[in-house]
Amino acid sequence: MxxxxxxxxxxxxxxxxxxxxxxxxxxxxxxxxxxxxxxxxxxxxxxxxxxxxxxxxxxxxxxxxxxxxxxxxxxxxxxxxxxxxxxxxxxxxxxxxxxxxxxxxxxxxxxxxxxxxxxxxxxxxxxxxxxxxxxxxxxxxxxxxxxxxxxxxxxxxxxxxxxxxxxxxxxxxxxxxxxxxxxxxxxxxxxxxxxxxxRKQLKSTSKYIYQTLFVNGENSDVKICALGEEWNLHKIYLCQSGYFSSMFSGAWKESSMNIIELEIPDPNIDTEALQVAFGSLYRDDVLIKPSRVVALLAAACMLQLDDLIQQCGETMKETINAETVCGYYNSAATYGLDSVKKKCLEWLLNNLMPHQSVALFKDLSINLMKQLISSSDLLVVQVEMDVYTALKKWMFLQLVPTWNGSLKQLLTEADAWFARRRRDFEDDVAFLESEQGNAFLSVFTHLRLQYIISDLASARIIERDSLMPSEWLSSVYKQQWLAVLRAEQGNDIGPQEVNKEELEGNSMRCGRKLAEGGHYCWRWTGFNFGFDLLVTYTNGYIIFKRNTLDQPCSGSVSLQPRRNIAFRLRVTSFDSSGKVTFSRTTGYQILTFQKDQEQIVMNLDRSLLTFPLYIFCNFLYTSPEKTTDSEALPDNSET
Incomplete structure (x- = not known):
C-alpha cells in the first residue's frame, strides 16, 4: 500500500x-x-x-x-x-x-x-x-x-x-x-x-524524474529543436518513441548528434502538443484536455507513441458532442483511429435528426452526410420528408457558410435562397443539376423518395422546390403505382420473411419524441398501401394496431383478412451531450395482423426510463417486387 x-x-x-x-x-x-x-x-x-x-x-x-x-x-x-x-x-x-x-x-x-x-x-x-x-x-x-x-x-x-x-x-x-x-x-x-x-517511494521518484529530468533538463544528452522551441532531453527516454528509437539505433546521422532539428510537417502539431508528448516519456499519467486532444494526437502519431495515441483515442470517445464530433471524425480518419471514427458516426446517426443545430450542419462534410443519409440506422424524428428538409438546410449552409441566424429561422431563409436561385435557371433544370448544386447530387440520391411522395403535401413541396431532377420523381411515381397494384390486385399481403438487405436499403424511417411520461397514440403520415398502423405508448408498453374499421382514417384501408409488416423498433434516451443513456430494440421482425388486431411489440421497465424518450421505427409494408407476381409485369429497368 x-x-x-x-x-x-x-x-x-x-x-x-x-x-x-x-x-x-x-x-x-x-x-x-x-x-x-x-x-x-x-x-x-x-x-x-x-x-x-x-x-x-x-x-x-x-x-x-x-x-x-x-x-x-x-x-x-x-x-x-x-x-x-x-x-x-x-x-x-x-x-x-x-x-x-x-x-x-x-x-x-x-x-x-x-x-x-x-x-x-x-x-x-x-x-x-x-x-x-x-x-x-x-x-x-x-x-x-x-x-x-x-x-x-x-x-x-x-x-x-x-x-x-x-x-x-x-x-x-x-x-x-x-x-x-x-x-x-x-x-x-x-x-x-x-x-x-x-509505493510511496515510487510515487515520489516519478515526480522527481519528471521535474528534474524533463522540466529542469538536468543531465541532458540531446537537445531537440522544433517550431522555434528547444527541449533538453535524454536519449534513453526518447527511445520509448518509435520515431526516436529508429533515429538513434540506425545508421542515421542523428544517432551521433546531440542537437537535432525536427521538421514538423503536420499543421495540427504545435509547441504545446510537443511539450506534453515529450513530457509523457517521463511520467506515467498525462492529463489530456479535450480542446487539445487533436493536436496531441497529431504529435503522438508523428513520434509513434502508441500509449499516448490510445489515451487520446479514449479521451475523444468520452468527449464526443455536437462541437467536437466532426473534428474528431476527421482527425480519426487522418490518424487511423477506426474505433473513434465508428463512435463519431454512431453519435451522428443518433443525433443528426433529433438534435439539429446550425453549427453541426456547417461542420458536416458532403462525404460524411452521404454516409448518414444512406444508413438505415439514421434515427429519424417524424418521417422521411424531415430528412429532405434537413438536407435542404444543410446544403444552404454549405453554400452560404457566413449565415449566422438561428435554427428556427434556417428553413425560411433556405427556402428563400433557393427560390432566388430557381429564377436564374430554365424551367426544366433542377438545382442539383446546376454547377452550384452538382456537388450535392450524390447525397440526395440516398433519400428514400417513395416515402416522401406518398404524402400529398410533401409531394407538392418537392415539386415546388425543384431541387432534384424530374426524372428521379417520375421513376419513383411509377415504382409506387406498381406497388399499389400489387397490393390491391396481386394479393400482396406484405413481406413473408426478414430480408435484412431489403429492410436496410428500402425501409420507411420514422420516429416520435415523447416529451414526458403519459399516454400517446399516433400514426405517421403517408399512404401505406391500405395498412393504417396506429402506435400506442402507455405505461411502458408499445403497441401496434392495424386499424381497419374501429377508428376513422383519412385514407383508404385494406380489407384483406391478413396483412404482414416487417419492422424494427428502437427506443432511446440521450443525455445533454447526445450520449445514449438508454436503448432497447426489437431487432428486425415480421408481424401478421388480422383486421383491427393489436399486438404488444415492447414492454419497458418504467423505472429505467428517462424522458424525453425517442421511439424510432423502420417499416416495410409490401414485398419486394421480385418476390411477387413479377411474371405478370414487364421488365422495367428504371429504379
Missing amino acids: GTTKQNKSHPKSTKQYFLLEERDRLKNSAGGVQGGSANAIASNRGISQASQSSDKGAFSASQDDKQETSHLKGVHGHSGSSHSTGNKQEGLELCVQSQGHDLIAVTGFSGKTGQQDEVGELLFMPPDEKEVNESFYSQLEVPSQLQALVLVGDFNPRDICLKSKMARHTPSRRLLQSIEDNFLTQTNLKECVSVFLH
Whole structure:
C-alpha cells in the first residue's frame, strides 16, 4: 500500500472514494468496534491521541512528543450529529494531511445512528519517520484486527491486503469479497507495510524524474529543436518513441548528434502538443484536455507513441458532442483511429435528426452526410420528408457558410435562397443539376423518395422546390403505382420473411419524441398501401394496431383478412451531450395482423426510463417486387 500527501484542493482517488464508502457500510453493520472505540484500544498499545469536541463538531490533532517509540499516530473527532460523519471524516483527513502525515487507515467508529455522538479515528505515520521498526508493526497489528478497519489513500489495492488480519471478522470478510479480484493475499504484516513504503517511494521518484529530468533538463544528452522551441532531453527516454528509437539505433546521422532539428510537417502539431508528448516519456499519467486532444494526437502519431495515441483515442470517445464530433471524425480518419471514427458516426446517426443545430450542419462534410443519409440506422424524428428538409438546410449552409441566424429561422431563409436561385435557371433544370448544386447530387440520391411522395403535401413541396431532377420523381411515381397494384390486385399481403438487405436499403424511417411520461397514440403520415398502423405508448408498453374499421382514417384501408409488416423498433434516451443513456430494440421482425388486431411489440421497465424518450421505427409494408407476381409485369429497368 502506498499513500501520497494531498492538498485540500486535490480530489481523492477513485479507489479511496470506494473504500471510504465501504467504511460507512462496515460502521453500520458492526455498530462500532467491539469493546469500545479504537481510540481506547489504541491508547493501550502506546498510540497517542488528540481530540477536541464541541456541538459544532470541531476537532484538532496533536502528537505526544514523549512517546518517542510510537511510530503510528492517531487522531479522533466527535460529531454532534450522525449525519455529519462524512464531513467529519474529510475534516480529520485534511487535518492529518495538512501536517505532512501519511494517512494509513480509518478505524473505530462507535455510537449508533441517531445518537448524539460518533467517534472515528485516523491512523497516520509522522513525516519524520525514516525507518520502521518492530514497535511500528506491533502498533499497527492491533487496529488491523478491528472490524471497522478500512485502508484509505491513493494506492493500488493490488499491492496490499491485510487479509490474514481482517478475515477473522464478518464485516471485513465482506469488504474483501467485494473487491476480491483486485486484491492479493499477503499474510505478513511487515510485508504489507514494506509495500506501502515502496509505493510511496515510487510515487515520489516519478515526480522527481519528471521535474528534474524533463522540466529542469538536468543531465541532458540531446537537445531537440522544433517550431522555434528547444527541449533538453535524454536519449534513453526518447527511445520509448518509435520515431526516436529508429533515429538513434540506425545508421542515421542523428544517432551521433546531440542537437537535432525536427521538421514538423503536420499543421495540427504545435509547441504545446510537443511539450506534453515529450513530457509523457517521463511520467506515467498525462492529463489530456479535450480542446487539445487533436493536436496531441497529431504529435503522438508523428513520434509513434502508441500509449499516448490510445489515451487520446479514449479521451475523444468520452468527449464526443455536437462541437467536437466532426473534428474528431476527421482527425480519426487522418490518424487511423477506426474505433473513434465508428463512435463519431454512431453519435451522428443518433443525433443528426433529433438534435439539429446550425453549427453541426456547417461542420458536416458532403462525404460524411452521404454516409448518414444512406444508413438505415439514421434515427429519424417524424418521417422521411424531415430528412429532405434537413438536407435542404444543410446544403444552404454549405453554400452560404457566413449565415449566422438561428435554427428556427434556417428553413425560411433556405427556402428563400433557393427560390432566388430557381429564377436564374430554365424551367426544366433542377438545382442539383446546376454547377452550384452538382456537388450535392450524390447525397440526395440516398433519400428514400417513395416515402416522401406518398404524402400529398410533401409531394407538392418537392415539386415546388425543384431541387432534384424530374426524372428521379417520375421513376419513383411509377415504382409506387406498381406497388399499389400489387397490393390491391396481386394479393400482396406484405413481406413473408426478414430480408435484412431489403429492410436496410428500402425501409420507411420514422420516429416520435415523447416529451414526458403519459399516454400517446399516433400514426405517421403517408399512404401505406391500405395498412393504417396506429402506435400506442402507455405505461411502458408499445403497441401496434392495424386499424381497419374501429377508428376513422383519412385514407383508404385494406380489407384483406391478413396483412404482414416487417419492422424494427428502437427506443432511446440521450443525455445533454447526445450520449445514449438508454436503448432497447426489437431487432428486425415480421408481424401478421388480422383486421383491427393489436399486438404488444415492447414492454419497458418504467423505472429505467428517462424522458424525453425517442421511439424510432423502420417499416416495410409490401414485398419486394421480385418476390411477387413479377411474371405478370414487364421488365422495367428504371429504379
